Amino acid sequence: MSMQEYIEEAEQALLHTYNRYQIVLDKGRDVYLYDTDGIKYLDFVSGIGVFALGYGNKAYNDALKAQIDKLIHTSNYYYNLPAIQAAKKLKDVSGMDRVFFTNSGAEAIVGMSCGDGVQTVADNVQLPVYPANNTMFLGQVERVGMFNEYCHMCGDCVLGSTGGVCPITKCAKSLVNGPCGGQKNGKCEVNPENDCAWILIYKRLEALGQLDKLGQTRPDKGYAGVAYPRHINLREKKS
Ligand code: SF4
Ligand code: SF4
Numbered sequence: 001m002s003m004q005e006y007i008e009e010a011e012q013a014l015l016h017t018y019n020r021y022q023i024v025l026d027k028g029r030d031v032y033l034y035d036t037d038g039i040k041y042l043d044f045v046s047g048i049g050v051f052a053l054g055y056g057n058k059a060y061n062d063a064l065k066a067q068i069d070k071l072i073h074t075s076n077y078y079y080n081l082p083a084i085q086a087a088k089k090l091k092d093v094s095g096m097d098r099v100f101f102t103n104s105g106a107e108a109i110v111g112m113s114c115g116d117g118v119q120t121v122a123d124n125v126q127l128p129v130y131p132a133n134n135t136m137f138l139g140q141v142e143r144v145g146m147f148n149e150y151c152h153m154c155g156d157c158v159l160g161s162t163g164g165v166c167p168i169t170k171c172a173k174s175l176v177n178g179p180c181g182g183q184k185n186g187k188c189e190v191n192p193e194n195d196c197a198w199i200l201i202y203k204r205l206e207a208l209g210q211l212d213k214l215g216q217t218r219p220d221k222g223y224a225g226v227a228y229p230r231h232i233n234l235r236e237k238k239s
Contacts (some may be wrong), residue, residue, distance in 0.1 A: 003036050016145060028055025076101075137169075155230065156221055161213045163204030168221075170197035176218045 001009075006024040024036045031054050033041045046052050053060050067082060074080060087099040108128040111118035115135040122129040137149035152168045158176055159166060168174045172190035179198035182189030186199045205211050 001036075006036060030054045030056065154221060154223075155226075158218060161216055161218070162201045163208055163210065163213075165197060165201045165204055167197050167201060170194070170200065172197075176221065178214070 003022075003024050007022060010020075010024075023039075023041075025033050026036045026038075027034050028043070031043055033043045033055070035041070043055075071080065083101060087101070090099045091097070106125075106127060108130060109121055109125060110130050110132050111121050112132040113121075114133065115131060118129055118131045137147075138151045138153060139147045139149045142148055149169055151166055152174075154168050158168070167176050171179075172188050172194070173180055175198070179196060180189070183196035183199055184192070186196055188194045188196045202211075202214065205213055
């Protein structure tokens, strides 16, 4: 198979979580990597700092193979020779009294959720919590890897009178009472890559036979008076 055929097969089989370099690696030797066409690369990456001993290091490979044949993983319920020997070596070079091989699984928590999820975890644990994502918006998935913003969670939804198109989110100026007049060929004057929200609203209302809704005037949404963070208590009775 050619390298391109391998790449195409990979794209059919692998979830696209990385934009990979267009090479297929086959083997490594010392500080060099080789692709399936035999082209040689000087490797400055080392598996992103994970594998700094170089490829094909005989002592490392022999030790690994010998141990795999003997014993892989048991548990800290028992003693085992490699742990004893490694602890002794670490103690000698570090000058420390004891070695603690461990991974409790909870020195810190990385939240691969939106900011809301990360904060919910932080509220409930006494551990450092780190966000894996930069939460940007409430949106929809167009297809894998493509997301569109749909709602700013304004707390005063106007979709019923705008044909289901959100002017807060889709208009660059969040105008709720009609367009700014700057659109050109249906595109927004602020970002011409985007459709003008109010052209979309017009077309949707026209298709729905609801153009009369354009005559409605919406009051100031009162953003200036909003104190963050907002709270909702459905148990509180309205007076
Ligand atoms: S008007 Fe827009 S931002 Fe406000 S709640 Fe509705 S969809 Fe969300
Ligand atoms: S061109 Fe349309 S979408 Fe852009 S700011 Fe003006 S009204 Fe909003």
